[in-house]
Amino acid sequence: MLLIEELVKSYPMKGGQAVKVLEAERFEMKPGEKVAIVGPSGSGKSTLLHLISGVLRPTSGSIQLLGHELGALSEAELDRFRAKHIGYVFQSFNLLPGFSALENVQAAMGFGRKIPARERKARAAELLGRVGLGHRLNHRSHQLSQGEQQRVSIARALANRPAIVLADEPTASLDGANARQVYELLAEACGSEGAALLLSTHDMELAKRLDRVVPIRKLAPGRREDSAAYPHSLAQSV
Amino acid sequence: MPLTRIAWRNLFNRRVQTLITIGVVAVGIAVTIAILLLSSGIKQGIVRASEPYGMLVGSKGSQAQLVFNTIFLMDNPLSNLEPDYYEALAEDERVSLAVPFALGDNYEGYRLVGTEPSFFELRARPADPAYFRLASGRLFEQPFEAVIGAKVARETGLKPGDEFVSAHGVTESLEPEQHKKHPYTVVGVLESTRAPSDQGIYVNMESYWLGHEHEEEAGTAADAGEHDTSEETRAEERGVTAALIKPKSYADLMTMYQEINQGKDAQAVFPGQTLAKIFDMMGSGEQILRYVAYVVLGMAGLTVILALYGATVERRKTVAILRAIGAGRAEVLTIVLLESAFVMLIGCAAGYAAGYGLAWLLTGYLGEHVSIAVPIGFDSQTLAIAGYVGLAGVAAGLLPALSAYRTETARYLNSA
Structure with missing residues (x-):
């Protein structure tokens, strides 16, 4: 379902040098698989997820998702592809400010296709009910606790029945009990919706509950010791 | 969404x-x-307010003052035209209509306009109905009868049959010099024209003059006969402040306009021109x-x-x-x-x-x-x-x- 090969992301610096923030030789995921990418902060986990979602373009290399080479898609096509096939859960929840829980979930269903308002609302309410927020549908994001906000975020990620959900440190902002609940809810919801889950975390205990754990440093094992290829301290930690 | x-x-x-x-x-x-x-x-x-007025004739002075005083009932009146001058003008064979105006008195700040019944026949255009129409009562027929504008009726509460005493001057004064001997009787109220004429009190020229003559007589008697009520004084009192002149033809209008302005006794103005300035x-x-x-x-x-x-x-x-x-x-x-x-x-x-x-x-x-x-x-x-x-x-x-x-x-x- 997902195949990454020879992926490099670097940023140009003054003086013609480039800072390489991510390198991955090969990474593959099967449909419905749940994989945790682990590594310390700044190791490039978020960058990897941004590249897979298409909000960032790689410097070189290939990302194939559902048989589509993302680099070959135009930006508009990539936007549509993301809207249809990818769900996103963020560390800082990233709910739309001032929108209710219901509106936040519905907002994700408005791009790229026309879904009747009644159907959209019913789907959003169903998802929010499934994450335990059936009684908080019309509460604005600032009226919800952090755990509740992340649950809304999970419901929103699943709104379009995506093939894959990318979760970027989804429990990092939550306390232990909340983190475990959200983690289990995310894994369970993805399972019931048939979506694959690629989750980044630095918490090994939680990561071990998924199908597979991949340390980010192992994505480019051959080049890990090549200091010339990693001029930036962040990359050296990979 | x-x-x-x-x-x-x-x-x-x-x-x-x-x-x-x-x-x-x-x-x-x-x-x-x-x-x-x-x-x-x-x-x-x-x-719109100046529509029924054609050529105005008044004594020499400010054109704007003549227009404002006569049509908009504002500002002070210019000095009176000589009675002989007005009479000659009114009897001129080229004139089809002459309406005199005498201003100088007020009632509670509303100006009295001495005029003649022909004033109420004025029209904005020949085919139009009369510009001033009665809402109630009738027009004045004899001295000391008054027809009041709509705003005067509304603000003062005067109605046909009521009497009032006018005061000298065009504005209300704290110590008014009232013409107490000659109260006016309201005989009619005009429909609102939504123009300054709503603020006018229209009276017979004769009553306007009589009121002033009698006050003058009373004053001179009190002054132990220092002055006599001579014919000269009476003639002076019987002057008109301004006159609306409607000549028979456009050619007459222009000729008279030039003649009047070339003379030293009076000026003729077209309100439209003055307003344009x-x-x-x-x-x-x-x-x-x-x-x-x-x-x-x-x-x-x-x-x-x-x-x-x-x-x-x-x-x-x-x-x-x-x-x-x-x-x-x-x-x-x-x-x-x-x-x-x-x-x-x-x-x-x-x-x-x-x-x-x-x-x-x-x-x-x-x-x-x-x-x-x-x-x-x-x-x-x-x-x-x-x-x-x-x-x-x-x-x-x-x-x-x-x-x-x-x-x-x-x-x-x-x-x-």
Whole structure:
């Protein structure tokens, strides 16, 4: 379902040098698989997820998702592809400010296709009910606790029945009990919706509950010791 | 979720900022529209008030003073025309109608206008009905009967059958010199003309003169016969302040106009010409007001840009979220443009309504104080102004919209 090969992301610096923030030789995921990418902060986990979602373009290399080479898609096509096939859960929840829980979930269903308002609302309410927020549908994001906000975020990620959900440190902002609940809810919801889950975390205990754990440093094992290829301290930690 | 709903929700989240922006736009448009409506309306009102008056003849002096005093019942009267001069004018074979006016007395600040019944036959155009029509009662038939304007009746409560005592002078005084020996009886009330004539009290010329002669006699008797009530004094008292002259033909009109102005006894004026000169003078003031209104509009425009651009900074995070959940750049651009369109639409509509409301309030004030009816009707220019401002505001929204369009999604997704 997902195949990454020879992926490099670097940023140009003054003086013609480039800072390489991510390198991955090969990474593959099967449909419905749940994989945790682990590594310390700044190791490039978020960058990897941004590249897979298409909000960032790689410097070189290939990302194939559902048989589509993302680099070959135009930006508009990539936007549509993301809207249809990818769900996103963020560390800082990233709910739309001032929108209710219901509106936040519905907002994700408005791009790229026309879904009747009644159907959209019913789907959003169903998802929010499934994450335990059936009684908080019309509460604005600032009226919800952090755990509740992340649950809304999970419901929103699943709104379009995506093939894959990318979760970027989804429990990092939550306390232990909340983190475990959200983690289990995310894994369970993805399972019931048939979506694959690629989750980044630095918490090994939680990561071990998924199908597979991949340390980010192992994505480019051959080049890990090549200091010339990693001029930036962040990359050296990979 | 429709983009319009997202745009509306974004505006609601910044409601204080949004309301201030809408308010500034509305004030700018309201001031501009009110100035436009009033400036054209006042001109129409003044022109309408002078419609039944053709050529005015009065003693030498200010043309504007003659017009304002006779038609608008404002300002002080010029000195009287010599009685012989007026009589010669009225009997001139080229004249079809001569209406005399004598001004100088008041009742509670409302001016008494000595005239003749022919005054009530005046028409704006020959085919029009009489300009002054009775709402109740009848016209005066003998001395010391009065026909009062609609506003006089409304404000003083006078009605047919009531009596009142006039005072000397054109304005109300704390210690009025009253013509107590000759009270007037109200015999008729005019329909409102929504013109300064609503503020007039129309009396027979004879009664006007008699009142003054008798006061003079009483005064001279008190002065132990120092002065006599000579024929000379009486003749002086029987002068007229101004006269409306309608010659039989256009050629007669122009000949008489030139003759009168070339002579040393009087001047002839066409109210329309005098008003045109006054409008010219008003024009520069009006132009300044328009510039002020445009400056207010310009400031409103800058406020819109500032508000929308300021919002782009806090909007970046929202834009990044929208992009991450599937919104394309075009959709983000559309949302921001919709936000500016909503602000401008509401601001323009509110400003348009407020402009007409403000103009309506001010016309009420003008009507109340100078009895000039200022017609306020639909003016396509006002709609054009609101439209242009609205479009300019939406165009101003392009700047923040492009900024949102260019927002780097990944950069703002992980920010707090």
